[in-house]
Amino acid sequence: MTVSTGRRTPRADCTAGPGGGITFDLDLGRREDEEAPELLLRLRGAKGKGGDGDTVRLQLSPLRDGRLRAVLPGTLEPAEGRWDVYLREPGAQDGEAVAVEPGIRDLRLLVDQVPPSGRIAVRIPYPTLDGRLAVRCWLRAPHAEAGPVTFDGHGMTVEGTLYGTGLGAGARVEARAPGADGRVLRVPVTGEEGAFAFTLPLDELADGAVTEPRLWTLWLIPGTAEDGPAGGVRISRILDDVWDRKKVFVYPGRGTGEGSRATPCYSTDNDLCVRLEPEPAP
Structure with missing residues (x-):
C-alpha cells in the first residue's frame, strides 16, 4: 500500500557512472533539524516482497544547498532486473513508502564505456511508462x-x-x-x-x-x-x-x-x- 505523506511529490535527479554507481539528489523542502528519510529500491516482480534480496536501502544525507543525496555504490550487486525507487519517511513502514518521480538524468558517462575485466555491472535510471523512477540493472560475467x-x-x-x-x-x-x-x-x-x-x-x-x-x-x-x-x-x-x-x-x-x-x-x-x-x- 502507498499512502500520501502530505509533502510534495519526491523527485530525484540522477547521475549514473560507468562503474554501476548512481547518485540520487532530492529537494524535499525539509528543515535542517528534521530526520532524513531513506530511499528504497524494490525489485519488480520479486516473490518475497520486502526480503533482504528484494530491497536495497540507501540513506539520504544533507548537502550544503539543502538537498538530500543517496548513493548506490558500484560495488553493490543487486540482482538483474528492474528496481522501482521509493521514499520512506522516518517511522513509516516499508509499505507506506512513496514512489519517486524522475528528475534530470545525467547518463553521459554511460556512453561508449569500456568496462573493467571481470564482473560487469550496468545500472541505468529511467522513467517508467506511468511516470515513476526505476533503475535497470544488469550483472554479467562474462x-x-x-x-x-x-x-x-x-x-x-x-x-x-x-x-x-x-x-x-x-x-x-x-x-x-x-x-x-x-x-x-x-x-x-x-x-x-x-x-x-x-x-x-x-x-x-x-x-x-x-x-x-x-x-x-x-x-x-x-x-x-x-x-x-x-x-x-x-x-x-x-x-x-x-x-x-x-x-x-x-x-x-x-x-x-x-x-x-x-x-x-x-x-x-x-x-x-x-x-x-x-x-x-x-
Missing part, C-alpha cells in the same frame, strides 16, 4: 556485447566484443528456438583480442512452414575452460545509456524462402534475437 548488425543476401553478420574470457578452438554461436524441443542452429565465430564476429544464415532458421512467430535467442559459446554460465553467454547490448532497445533499434527483415520472414531485434532486456514469423501477404 559478457558478449553486440555491435554492428549487417546483411548480405540471406545472412546476418554480427560483430561484437567479448569481456571476461577469450575464444577457444570450439568457439561458436548458437541460435536457439523456444520450447523444450526447440531447434538449435550452430555457426562458427571468429575473433581475437576480445573482438568476435559471426554470420547467421537466416534462411536456415525455417524448418518447413512457419505458422506463428518464434523468437530465436543468440548465445556465444566461447569454447574455453571459462565458458561462463551453463549454456553459454547471452549476446546483448547493455554498455550505453539505452535501457530498453526493443522499439529503438529496428532492423529490416529478410525472406527465408520458406514463406517466412526473419528479423533481427532486441528484447526488452536488450538481448539480441531473431524473430521468425510468417511472411505477410502482399
